[in-house]
Amino acid sequence: MKRFLSPLKYISGILLIMFFACDDDYATVETDIEGITNFNTDSIKFPVVSFNRKLGPVQTNNLSSNLMGIYNDPIYGQTTGSVVTQIVPTSFGFNFPEDIAVDSVILTIPYYAKNIGADAEGTPLYELDSLFGDEPVSLTIYQNNYFLRDFDPDSNLSEAQKYYSNSNQTINFDNFIGELLYENDEFLPNDQQIVINDEETIAPSLRVHLNNGNEFWDNLFFFNTPNAGSQPEISNQNNFKDYFRGLYFKIEEAMTGNGHMMMMNFSQGNVIVYYSWVIETTIDENGDPLEIKDDSFIRMNFTGNRLNILENDPTNTVIADADANADPIDGDQSLYLKGGEGSMAVIDLFNGTFEDPETGTGVPALEYFKSKKDSWLINEANLTLYVDQNQVNGEEPNRVMLIDLENNVPIVDYFFDGTTNNANPSLSKSFYSKILERDSNDEGVKYKFRLTEHLNNILLRDSTNVKLGVYVSTNVNEIQQATALEYDDTDTHSGSVMSPRGTVLYGSNSNVPDNKKVKFELYYTEPDK
Numbered sequence: 073m074k075r076f077l078s079p080l081k082y083i084s085g086i087l088l089i090m091f092f093a094c095d096d097d098y099a100t101v102e103t104d105i106e107g108i109t110n111f112n113t114d115s116i117k118f119p120v121v122s123f124n125r126k127l128g129p130v131q132t133n134n135l136s137s138n139l140m141g142i143y144n145d146p147i148y149g150q151t152t153g154s155v156v157t158q159i160v161p162t163s164f165g166f167n168f169p170e171d172i173a174v175d176s177v178i179l180t181i182p183y184y185a186k187n188i189g190a191d192a193e194g195t196p197l198y199e200l201d202s203l204f205g206d207e208p209v210s211l212t213i214y215q216n217n218y219f220l221r222d223f224d225p226d227s228n229l230s231e232a233q234k235y236y237s238n239s240n241q242t243i244n245f246d247n248f249i250g251e252l253l254y255e256n257d258e259f260l261p262n263d264q265q266i267v268i269n270d271e272e273t274i275a276p277s278l279r280v281h282l283n284n285g286n287e288f289w290d291n292l293f294f295f296n297t298p299n300a301g302s303q304p305e306i307s308n309q310n311n312f313k314d315y316f317r318g319l320y321f322k323i324e325e326a327m328t329g330n331g332h333m334m335m336m337n338f339s340q341g342n343v344i345v346y347y348s349w350v351i352e353t354t355i356d357e358n359g360d361p362l363e364i365k366d367d368s369f370i371r372m373n374f375t376g377n378r379l380n381i382l383e384n385d386p387t388n389t390v391i392a393d394a395d396a397n398a399d400p401i402d403g404d405q406s407l408y409l410k411g412g413e414g415s416m417a418v419i420d421l422f423n424g425t426f427e428d429p430e431t432g433t434g435v436p437a438l439e440y441f442k443s444k445k446d447s448w449l450i451n452e453a454n455l456t457l458y459v460d461q462n463q464v465n466g467e468e469p470n471r472v473m474l475i476d477l478e479n480n481v482p483i484v485d486y487f488f489d490g491t492t493n494n495a496n497p498s499l500s501k502s503f504y505s506k507i508l509e510r511d512s513n514d515e516g517v518k519y520k521f522r523l524t525e526h527l528n529n530i531l532l533r534d535s536t537n538v539k540l541g542v543y544v545s546t547n548v549n550e551i552q553q554a555t556a557l558e559y560d561d562t563d564t565h566s567g568s569v570m571s572p573r574g575t576v577l578y579g580s581n582s583n584v585p586d587n588k589k590v591k592f593e594l595y596y597t598e599p600d601k
Contacts (some may be wrong), residue, residue, distance in 0.1 A: 080398040080564070110600040113451065118437050119424030120455070120592040121403040124578045125541075126395030126415045128558035130569050133220075133235040134382035136550060137184075138338055139380055139412070140211075141323055142331030143204050143572040146465040148410050150389030151572055153333055156216055156245055158318040158376030159343055160309050163313075166293070166301030166370075172349040173295060175367070179213070179254070181278040181341035181373040181374075183261055183334065198276050200263045200334070202546065204467075204572055207329025211259040213282065215250030216320040218243060220313075220377035236557050237382035237413040237569070245320050245381070253282040253319070258326055261334055269310065282343065289345055292316060313376055319343075333572050335546070338374045345370040380569070382412045391415045401478060403580035403590075406460060409472065411544045411571030416564070418477070419540040421523075421592060424580070438537055447530055448598040453523040457542065459508075459516035463576040468516040469544045470498055470508045472575075473567060474523075474553075476536065478538040480553050480563040483526045499545040516575065527594065545570035 132138075139153035184201040191197055239245070242499035282289075294300040305315035325331060348367035356362040371460050394408045394415065403424075407417040426437035459468060476483050485504045493500040498507070506520040529535035543564060578588040584597040 081271070081307075091180055099241060111597050112325050112600050113595065113597045115593055115595045116429065117591065117593050118441065119426050120590050121400065121420040121423040122407055122417050122457075122542075122581055122590045123398045123400050123404045123420075124391075124394040124408055124415060125345060125398065125418050125562065126391050126558075127413060127556045127564055129236040129238040129561070130382075130556050130564050131234050131554040132237045132239075132382065132411055132569055133530050135234070135378070135380060135554075135566050136339060136552075137202075137335045137568055137570055137571055138378065139333055139382070139479070139570060140321060140336045141333035142209050142325060143333035144330045144408070145467075145572075145574055147408075147463060147576060148390055148414070148574045149385030151333070151385070151412060152323055152381075152383045153319040153412075153572070154240070154245075154381040155336070155338070155378065156218070156220070156239070156318065156381065157321075157338060157374050157378035158220055158313050159372040160375045161306070162310060162371045164306065164308055164312075166306060168293070168295065168301045169349045169366075171263055171296065172300075172347050174289040174293075175346045175348055177286075177343065177345050179278070179282050179341070179343045180274070182274075182337040183276045184280065184337060185263065185276045187275075194271075196275075198263050198265065200261060200276060202335030203261065203332060204334070205330060205332030206260075207331055208258040208260040208326040208424050209331040210257045210324040210326050211255070212252065212322045212324075213254040213280075214252055214320040214322060215316075216245060216248060216318045217250045218245055218248035219317050220379070222377065232554055233377070235377070236289055236555075237380060238557075240383060246322075249320065251284045251288055254280050254282075255283050257545060258328075260332065269583045277341075277484075293345070293347075309376075313343075318376070318438075335570065338378060341374050342373045345372070345547040346360075362433045365437055384413055389522070390482040402582065405579050405581040406463065407457070407542070407579045407584050407590075408574070408575040409469075409542060409544045409577065410574035411469070411546065411568050414510070414568075414574060416542075416562075416568070417542040417577070419474070421455075421537060421540065442531065444596075444598070447598045448531065450524055450527050450531065450594060451597055452595040453527040454591070455521045455523055456518055456593070457520075457577045458518045458588045458590075460576045460578050460588075461515050464516065467573060468508060468575040469546070469573040470573060471545045471548050472519050473505065473543045473545045473548060473565065474521045475541040475543060476538050477562060477567065478536065479540045482551055483521075483523065483540065484529060485522050485525045486551075488525050492549065494549060497549050501548045519577075523592075542577075543568040544571045544575065545572060546573075 138155050140600045143151045185198040188197050188199045221233050224233045239491045263276050293304045348365045350363045351366045352364040354362045408415050422438040428435045474483050489501045489504040491502050504522050509517045511517050545567035547567045552566040554564050554569050556562050558565050578584050580590045
């Protein structure tokens, strides 16, 4: 239905839309239309082709967080996440006293958890975030003996070294295992706060003793050897990273259950080596020798290189088959999105059959769109993708991302969106990319993107109509590029690498019901003829 507006009402309406943007209203005021008294508004659907692309191994070093555990997806099978990381003392220039010995070594890695109140005694209560599954896994922590270099020797050391999700196939860290430092065949994260002492508590964390006899740690820091603190191996960061090459968090299936996967906040974790020495020996009240000790500690943080190993079930061929059968001409019937070493969908706007609504003849859709440069004001442009609940069995990701594949960044509407929320990323950028709409049974219905500024760039600024990529995301604020090893023209981003979940969407193939096909729709205003 068409609607006619006076200039005053039109301008007022635009301002209201700008200040009170919602799901159905989004606008821009850039236009060359001047001196026109009456306008009409309408919408148009343009063709779009969508097809699958397998990502293969993806870059996983130096992510802000890491996945650790086992995730069983009803469509994509099992994914196992292990971590290899360097740890480095926070300072050097050690000046150790004589006759010292390690008392304990404690590793702490915070979980992502939010405070949800307190119990009757005032004890804080927490809810774990980014936890997928609730059954145990087998966790072992080893000394890693493989050196994680900073620079790529194939680039004459001019580029940073990249490590990929398939590193256990190319390196196989199992062949570089050192001392066993911790093992738990039934590891499951706990949502309780941790009491350190009478005065100190911390939020839920992986907090364990790294034990292999304290002699291992004594020897690591050359305790009880002459001039221990001046040993070259522990004199600076580079030497130390080559000397003690870090830890290997190896995940395997537990004896029972389907496991769990969890996001771990390694960047805020540490390993603390507590040590002491005798400063005086006296006699106690019973006449026995009594040693008076002093103590100190060495703090090591998870700085330096850190990578995720993501091993997919090799018997599950859903992604491989979808990639092999991808149809970039007519589009695919189903779009398979999976995080980590998974898959994404390619979106080709304006591709496909299009009938000129004015003449009824077939014309190139992009040319028709560009012919409207001097007459259309784009009020809103949307891309809508529908969840295929016939294939999805719940646990769909709440967010997906739309990426400009030529420049490997989110489309421009992402950066125009001022709803950034760092405290609760699931609500961030909610104008550009709507949170998954669910029905009354909590099943996913559709994802919706706004393309308004992206389309304005094509129409008004002659930008290239680049192909777009749709990825799942665990955090839409995480947009750091991550290389997809098998492609020169496709990268992914850190938010997708860190997402274990997947989903299936309807594609654009002619076999898809019209009410489920990928929908590319534009709302515009033009002068009344």
